[in-house]
Amino acid sequence: MNTVIDAHNISKVYNPETIPVYAVNNVHLHLERGEFTALVGPSGSGKTTLLNMIGGLDKPDGGNIFINGNDITKLSANELIDFRLKNIGFVFQSFNLIPVLTAKENVEFIMQLQKIKQSERDERIKQLFQQIGLEDKLNERPSKLSGGQQQRVAVARALASKPQFVLADEPTANLDTKSASNLLDIMAKLNKEENITFLFSTHDQRVIDRARRVITLVDGRIVKDTAVVSTEHKEAATIR
Amino acid sequence: MWLAKMAWKNIWRNRNRTIITMAAIFFAVILSVIASSLQAGIFDNLVKNVVSFYTGYMQVHKQGYWDEQILDNSFESSAETEKKILQNKNVTSVTERLESFALASSEDITKGCLVVGINPEKENEVTLLRNKLTQGSYLQDNDNAVLLSQGLAKRLQLKVNDTIVLMGQGYHGATAAGKYRIKGLVKFGSPDLNDKALFMPLATAQDFYSAYGMVTSYVLSLSNTKDLQPTESSVRLAIGAGYEVMTWEQMIPDIKQHIETDSNNMKYVQGILYMLICFGIFGTLLMMMVERKFEMGMLVAIGMKKSTLVILMLFESLLTVIAGCLSGIIISIPLVHYLNKHPIKIGGETAKAYERFGFEAIFPTSTEASNFIHQGLIVLVIGLVLSLYPMYKIIRINPVTAMKR
Ligand SMILES: Nc1ncnc2c1ncn2[C@@H]1O[C@H](COP(=O)(O)OP(=O)(O)OP(=O)(O)O)[C@@H](O)[C@H]1O
Ligand SMILES: [Mg+2]
Numbered sequence: 001m002n003t004v005i006d007a008h009n010i011s012k013v014y015n016p017e018t019i020p021v022y023a024v025n026n027v028h029l030h031l032e033r034g035e036f037t038a039l040v041g042p043s044g045s046g047k048t049t050l051l052n053m054i055g056g057l058d059k060p061d062g063g064n065i066f067i068n069g070n071d072i073t074k075l076s077a078n079e080l081i082d083f084r085l086k087n088i089g090f091v092f093q094s095f096n097l098i099p100v101l102t103a104k105e106n107v108e109f110i111m112q113l114q115k116i117k118q119s120e121r122d123e124r125i126k127q128l129f130q131q132i133g134l135e136d137k138l139n140e141r142p143s144k145l146s147g148g149q150q151q152r153v154a155v156a157r158a159l160a161s162k163p164q165f166v167l168a169d170e171p172t173a174n175l176d177t178k179s180a181s182n183l184l185d186i187m188a189k190l191n192k193e194e195n196i197t198f199l200f201s202t203h204d205q206r207v208i209d210r211a212r213r214v215i216t217l218v219d220g221r222i223v224k225d226t227a228v229v230s231t232e233h234k235e236a237a238t239i240r
Numbered sequence: 241m242w243l244a245k246m247a248w249k250n251i252w253r254n255r256n257r258t259i260i261t262m263a264a265i266f267f268a269v270i271l272s273v274i275a276s277s278l279q280a281g282i283f284d285n286l287v288k289n290v291v292s293f294y295t296g297y298m299q300v301h302k303q304g305y306w307d308e309q310i311l312d313n314s315f316e317s318s319a320e321t322e323k324k325i326l327q328n329k330n331v332t333s334v335t336e337r338l339e340s341f342a343l344a345s346s347e348d349i350t351k352g353c354l355v356v357g358i359n360p361e362k363e364n365e366v367t368l369l370r371n372k373l374t375q376g377s378y379l380q381d382n383d384n385a386v387l388l389s390q391g392l393a394k395r396l397q398l399k400v401n402d403t404i405v406l407m408g409q410g411y412h413g414a415t416a417a418g419k420y421r422i423k424g425l426v427k428f429g430s431p432d433l434n435d436k437a438l439f440m441p442l443a444t445a446q447d448f449y450s451a452y453g454m455v456t457s458y459v460l461s462l463s464n465t466k467d468l469q470p471t472e473s474s475v476r477l478a479i480g481a482g483y484e485v486m487t488w489e490q491m492i493p494d495i496k497q498h499i500e501t502d503s504n505n506m507k508y509v510q511g512i513l514y515m516l517i518c519f520g521i522f523g524t525l526l527m528m529m530v531e532r533k534f535e536m537g538m539l540v541a542i543g544m545k546k547s548t549l550v551i552l553m554l555f556e557s558l559l560t561v562i563a564g565c566l567s568g569i570i571i572s573i574p575l576v577h578y579l580n581k582h583p584i585k586i587g588g589e590t591a592k593a594y595e596r597f598g599f600e601a602i603f604p605t606s607t608e609a610s611n612f613i614h615q616g617l618i619v620l621v622i623g624l625v626l627s628l629y630p631m632y633k634i635i636r637i638n639p640v641t642a643m644k645r
Binding site for chain 1: 242246249250252253534535538539540541542543544545546548639640643
């Protein structure tokens with residue numbers, strides 16, 4: 001067994017003094033290395049809040065979150081920034097990239113933050129852009145890329161620092177069906193071939209269908225947690 | 241290094257905004273450089289004019305002379321005292337004067353006048369008296385002749401080569417009387433001097449007043465005219481307690497006061513200018529922070545240290561402000577030099593005020609380098625202080641709220 005995420009009893013309450021909103025309510029979540037898991041649920045069910053806490057962007061009001069055995073709820077804000085840099089890859093819904101940097105620079109600077117050597121960076125960039133299928137767009141600014149291409153670059157950036165796992169909050173929400181499916185193909189391939197752990201939230205049924213495990217949130221609680229046995233079968237279904 | 245590169249790229253993400261910011265700084269620097277060098281130029285010119293009329297930058301008298309300007313308060317001129325004064329490196333020359341009053345008469349007109357016994361050559365070094373000559377020729381050491389100020393000549397209805405009769409009280413109550421040829425006429429801007437002054441060689445004056453070997457003042461020329469106070473105290477120390485050492489600021493306090501009032505007014509103008517720059521820069525900074533809030537939140541979210549982000553901001557501010565400052569200074573240098581060669585002419589009341597002090601209201605700018613550096617630095621500091629605001633914002637940024645749409 002290789003546990004990556006282990007969240008115990010975590011809660012997040014907004015407006016505790018006036019009208020308390022339990023955005024996340026006593027959630028237990030356990031993720032193994034190599035999972036490809038979707039977090040689903042109606043709008044306002046707490047997906048973003050849960051992902052933010054697991055990603056160390058937000059502190060839970062109760063409970064503990066262990067990433068690779070480290071309790072991140074015990075870290076200070078500054079320690080968390082460093083922790084995120086080294087351990088977690090993020091893909092946001094949109095505007096992931098810095099507009100003044102090229103696609104390559106957007107991926108490279110996160111490695112520069114980690115003080116990774118030039119030669120190693122070059123190698124990694126080459127490999128990542130091959131994996132996302134954008135070798136020919138290395139030197140384009142984000143504004144010259146389609147929404148789908150931008151999200152693929154965001155995935156490359158999330159992977160650049162070889163994180164423990166990748167968190168993606170509705171990565172396909174702003175994409176058309178074809179781009180969304182294309183992004184999912186790339187994520188699934190990376191998951192399968194490189195054993196990269198993905199946890200993503202989504203509303204999109206076609207994206208849900210690609211997941212190997214689906215966790216359903218309602219009103220801040222996990223109401224359903226299903227493992228999907230045969231992904232191959234589903235992939236075949238979508239292709240058709 | 242990559243951070244500096246990123247800062248450079250960020251500067252140009254909103255070209256118009258950056259250009260507006262740089263232009264604001266650019267014009268601010270130009271305006272404040274011109275304002276301050278004009279002011280400095282005006283004052284330098286004013287002082288130079290007033291001082292070179294007559295008083296010089298510094299004078300030495302017998303203790304108590306300035307309060308009671310009579311011949312009995314004169315002192316014996318000595319080469320030794322002069323030497324002591326000249327020991328100060330800032331003093332370039334010393335010239336003696338014997339000044340007193342007398343009655344001047346032509347055939348049937350009599351007027352009071354100020355008799356100034358001078359060393360013609362040295363006097364010219366200090367006050368450029370020869371330049372004020374309008375008719376006739378300049379004095380020589382042993383002349384038994386005088387230079388008459390234009391106004392006095394007119395009142396007495398005298399011209400060059402006429403004879404003037406002087407009468408007065410000499411040293412220790414002696415009677416003074418003499419007849420002198422008018423060798424030339426001099427013109428002073430100051431009405432006071434122009435209606436009263438009469439110059440003769442020192443020896444002639446000493447003879448007239450029976451004040452042999454005596455002088456009332458030493459007039460000093462300085463190489464650095466700004467170094468008044470230290471020079472004053474060191475000269476005072478060198479010659480001892482029997483003498484008083486006075487700067488032009490003490491001898492003509494109204495000029496000093498005029499300069500102070502004027503420079504205070506200028507400070508308000510510059511203050512307003514600086515405030516405008518502040519608003520300009522701050523406005524663009526605010527706009528930029530709003531525009532980039534999401535992005536900064538995202539950068540912190542994916543693991544960029546806030547300190548790194550602060551350094552990035554600092555680079556951006558520095559580059560923008562320095563670019564504006566430098567271009568402002570570069571453009572203002574030829575402008576200021578042009579205004580130095582083609583001075584501004586002032587009219588109206590101010591002009592009259594200056595004319596009362598005795599010179600034309602023409603003002604070249606000062607081309608002193610410190611002016612450019614000073615103003616450039618002030619604007620630079622303003623820019624940097626203002627950029628503390630975005631830095632503060634970054635330090636407080638919360639990625640979750642910053643990325644909320
Ligand atoms: N800063 C906040 N202050 C108060 N309430 C908040 C805040 N952020 C979120 N909430 C509330 O918490 C609940 C969960 O919100 P969250 O954004 O996690 O839902 P979500 O599942 O991501 O929704 P969506 O699918 O629309 O993105 C909602 O009821 C929301 O109104
Ligand atoms: Mg959400």
